[in-house]
Amino acid sequence: VLAGGFPGAAVAGREDILELLEKRGNKEWNLKNKMFHYGTFNANPISASAGIATLKIIATGEPINRANRASSMLISGMNEVIDKYKLAWCVHGEFSGFRFLLDHTCPKRSSCDFRSCDYDYKKLKGGNDPILTQSLRCGMLLNGVDATEQGGWVSAAHTAKDIEKTIMAFDRTISWMKKDGLI
Incomplete structure (x- = not known):
């Protein structure tokens, strides 16, 4: 700024x-x-x-609100992809940031919005399997999306088309990871 x-x-x-x-x-x-x-x-x-x-x-607050709305759409869309593949994963976050939680044991996986989460905070904030996270990152990069191994951020500049592209990249990446026997 x-x-x-x-x-x-x-x-x-x-x-x-x-x-x-x-x-x-x-x-x-x-x-x-x-x-x-x-x-x-x-x-x-x-x-x-x-x-x-x-x-x-x-x-004005509008760019921040726009980024937060885009992040909510992204988190929701990625969690739908996770549910489609029946993985014990989730994407969570507050505001315009999001994080990946891979291979967890939380029973509320598909219904939790993390606003009143009672899952072990050490696991929630802790690290994921480095092979999974590196594979996820590489797959996302190959699909044109630069997210870190832990998650990423959405800005006010991201459009609905960008969010959809990211969700599709996430879907393709998980599909590749399944085919490669990583998940």
């Missing part, structure tokens, strides 16, 4: 130190006291303006 998608950077620290980087209207200060800094995009007005514009858009 800092530069609204434009090249940008920020430096943070104590005021008494950072003021040494400050360019002032005093020519003598700028020549003798100002500390030189190699920040390529420091004080870039275009990047700063883009950052401000982006923050104003985000402040």
